[in-house]
Amino acid sequence: MKQSSSSLPAAEGRGSISAAPIDLAALVAAAHHPGAGAVVLFSGEVRDSNHGKPVAFLEYEAHAELAEKMIGEIMAEAKLRWGLSVVLAQHRVGRVAVGETAVVVITSAAHRGEAYAANRHIIDRIKHEAPIWKCEYFADGTREWGNNCNCQAVTGDVSKHIYDSDS
């Protein structure tokens, strides 16, 4: 139940946690819709350095069941709020190499404004709220569970977050 090794493609409207590489082209192909004049894709990818330290790779861990449920709820809320035609999201677990996609969010809407806004909102909430964690493995052999959400230090509540898209 903890970690999924599923390689199933992301179903529309449902978050997907997968150990398999993310097929961006296949996901974009699934995001076309006759009512959508805009398709926005966000791909979160592994950088080769963080705070000046060379990164070898990242290892993602998730509580897959909870994460998929939460991402599904986030997408459903965004679909209603922005009137999206299609919404897809998929997140990797396990080892992700530099340059690979760790997370993807695709939003299709009648116009680009809604598609961009919804996409930004969804990725912000996934990063802050979904039970997914990354451990950075550096080229010097050290590792660190990193870049955690620290909104609680400001909001005083572990369940209240400050999103970049709200600023």
Place this chain on the structure above:
Amino acid sequence: MRIHVYAGLKEYFLPEFDLAEEVGNVDQLKACLLAINAGAAKLLAACRFAVEEGFIDNSYQFKAHETVIVVPPSSGG
């Protein structure tokens, strides 16, 4: 009560373990976990807690033999 911890919490606790003490709510569980390893205090203060039905707060009363998930701050993406 079965406890599951993730990510950085595994530096302080086993990934899964049983808690022998009867624990009523989240605050009592935090106290038990701190008694096992006080070094986790800062991280535990930032954690959320969940059971099978989803995330819970301190008003939730744990059931007997419940499985509790201790959720550190997310760092997805």
